Amino acid sequence: MKHTDKGHIFTEIVLEVFKLSGLLITEGDKITETNGLSSARWKILGALARSTTPLTVSQIARVMGQTRQAVQSLVNIMNKGGLLDFIDNPAHKRAKLVCFTTKSQQIYAKLDAEQIPWANQQSGHLDKTELQATLTILKKISRGLSYSD
Amino acid sequence: MKHTDKGHIFTEIVLEVFKLSGLLITEGDKITETNGLSSARWKILGALARSTTPLTVSQIARVMGQTRQAVQSLVNIMNKGGLLDFIDNPAHKRAKLVCFTTKSQQIYAKLDAEQIPWANQQSGHLDKTELQATLTILKKISRGLSYSD
DNA sequence: ATATAATTGACAACATATTGTCATATTGAC
DNA sequence: GTCAATATGACAATATGTTGTCAATTATAT
Structure with missing residues (x-):
């Protein structure tokens, strides 16, 4: 069996998502390092x-x-x-609410205050319609995948 | 300062890339688990x-x-x-070629043989033009980011 | 050619994330 | 209401990934 045209592009997107994720974590670590944070912790916030x-x-x-354990x-x-x-969660005794x-x-x-100008600058030379399409596609792909836990 | 329209969408894309990366790793682990592999090792291949x-x-x-150490x-x-x-690399004594x-x-x-029908199925209901735009945008974003090493 | 900078493998320490398991809490079927 | 299924926190083991460092190699400037 061979990839359809769309299946081929889809696969390239998957690989690019992996790559981009790694690069973005590096970028986020640079932004957060002076604040005693990290990309992972910033994402929680x-x-x-x-x-x-x-x-x-x-x-x-x-x-x-991600998994709840992580x-x-x-x-x-x-x-x-x-x-x-x-803080206490009225709906669940053990599962507290995080604040x-x-x-x-x-x-x-x-x-x-650092992320906003960065995002504006990074997206400045990109096409708005294509950006919107990208977000739509990524969300649709996520929706079709299941969680590990 | 506030996000521009494009900066806002860009930020949503960044967060969706993180999420999707996690979900795709889980999906890849499912596909590889019976072969003594993992997403991380499959990506190397x-x-x-x-x-x-x-x-x-x-x-x-x-x-x-990713980093060369990883x-x-x-x-x-x-x-x-x-x-x-x-195998030996004629251009470098220490940096061997991986095969x-x-x-x-x-x-x-x-x-x-498992990935192809999966990718075809996942992309089946997605628009080809939008898929192409997504790949283009993700590659452009990657290009603007630097490596950690 | 030589000196300096950049690249690479190796190793260690640490951060991040998944999987597995158990006890407890909640939800849903009946 | 009861009971099974599901969701959750806690803990441990393991896999994955980054950062820092050093020595060896290659590339670059002069």
Whole structure:
């Protein structure tokens, strides 16, 4: 069997996603390194910031496409470091809700102040319609895949 | 400062790339698990398969957007497991060229036989023009980012 | 040709992430 | 309401990946 035209492009996209993920982590580490953070920890804060309601560890993991164990580990470390708080979850005795602290709010705002001009600059020479199409396609691909846990 | 329209979409793409990368690794692990491989090792073979010339470890790392140390580690393990061979590189005394073995050729062919219908199926309901735009955009983003080593 | 810079393999320390397992909590079928 | 299935936190083992460093090799500038 051979790839269809679309199957071929799809495969190239998959490989490019892997590559880009590695490069973006490196880029994020550069931005966060002076704040005692890392890409992985910044992403946790980002998941919280983008949610309208507080999230549990499991919910964060699903938003991020990772296992709850990986997220739990980071969240616990960040909690010890004063970057995250747990508050009681009325809907679940064990699954607490994860929240920003004052400290992490400040750091996150600072990181945003660096990320925004970076994103604007990186996307400046890219076509808006193509960017929109890219986001649409990536989301559709994600939707068809299952979680590991 | 605020995100431009394009900067906003760009940021969403970045987060979706992280998520998708995690989901795709899980998917790849499912496909490879019966063959004593993993996503990470399959990607090494893929990088070699897609190149017209044999590659050094550093070259593989650059193609994959990872550090040479990470790739070196996997390549050494795979070499011990009979999945990769080193051959002398006329252009460099230490940097050997990495090659398939008969064993890895067979496994890779088998994985391809699973990946192809999967990619065709996953992309079946997606628009070809949008897929092409996605690949173009992702490659352009990669090009603007630097390697960690 | 020589000196300097960049590349590469090797090794170690550490960060990040998956898999497996267990006990506890919640959900859903009946 | 009961019971099975599912979801969750905790913990351990392992795989994957980055950073830092050193010595050896190659490339580059002069």
